[in-house]
Amino acid sequence: MTRQEATQRTAQRAAQRTPLNRERVLRAAVALADTTGIDALSMRRLAQELDVVPMALYKHVANKEELLDGMTDAVVGEIDPPGPGPDWRHVVRARILSARRVLLRHPWAARVIESRTGPTPAVLEYLDSTAGIFREGGLSADLTHHVMHAMGSRLLGFSQELFATPGPSEPGEASGPPDPGLAERYPYVAELAAASHDGDSAVGGGCDDQFEFEFALDLLLDGFERLRERGWTSAR
Known part of the structure; x- marks a missing residue:
């Protein structure tokens, strides 16, 4: 031996x-x-x-569903706790990016989280803690309510993309020439596709998922702060 x-x-x-x-x-x-x-x-x-x-x-x-609930809680439990800092945006940003790193370690987890019929205890604790960061950062309960809706699954580090970006073709795989008729019928979609997937673009060949995630996250957080400064309310 x-x-x-x-x-x-x-x-x-x-x-x-x-x-x-x-x-x-x-x-x-x-x-x-x-x-x-x-x-x-x-x-x-x-x-x-x-x-x-x-x-x-x-x-x-008790069963497979309870197993999946427990696995969800185990994964969410790996997310870093909130760090210190005077700017609530930095605290939330760091925590959400920690959640994203966790889900990248466990690629199946986002699908399981979405499949749950209700939030598990660890997810509830995470959402409560995150809502607390917003509230302690000066956002009203009304604004925080709408912020949580606007963030959706992004709070847990993932989001449903509008277009799935295909990976590079396998060797020998024929991708075929682009259909000119599609560009004529959908000119703006074709324009976006050309800009987003140009090999000379800032994100290189294909969309950079991390860049796109952080780009949208920063837009949202900055927008929420502007609403807070304005004293925004949903009251008609």
Whole structure:
């Protein structure tokens, strides 16, 4: 037996001695989704990963939906807490970008968060904390209410893009010449596509998702601050 095999066997024995609990189940589920994708995750596959019978999992999560709720909370729990700072915009910006880094580590998480029928405890705590930053920054309850709606999923570090930007073609894949008829029918869309995907543009070939996310985030935060300064209210 090689040293690596011995180390792996020792680690496996140690894992088997570790009592199964909810935290261990969720941690293993998150790791499995990271490795295989969320569609491949099942209670049976997770039980195999933990080297237990499937029924053992149900002592800690009642079903697959409760497992996904717990995984959501585990991922949201990785987001950095609010940092110090006199400018609420910087505090919110840093926290949202932390959320985005977390979701980039767990590409399946945004889809799972959107699939929940209601916010989980960790999501509620995150939203409450973020709303508190707005309120302590001087935004009224009325403005904060509309700010939270305007931000939507961007608060958690992701957003639904209007156009999906295709990746580079595979070697040998024929993309074909652009259809001139499309540009004639939709001239402004064609103009935007040419500007956004020009290899000489500031963001290079293809849209830079991080740049676009931060661009929109900064626009929103600056706009909210201007409304706060004006004493904006939704009252008619």
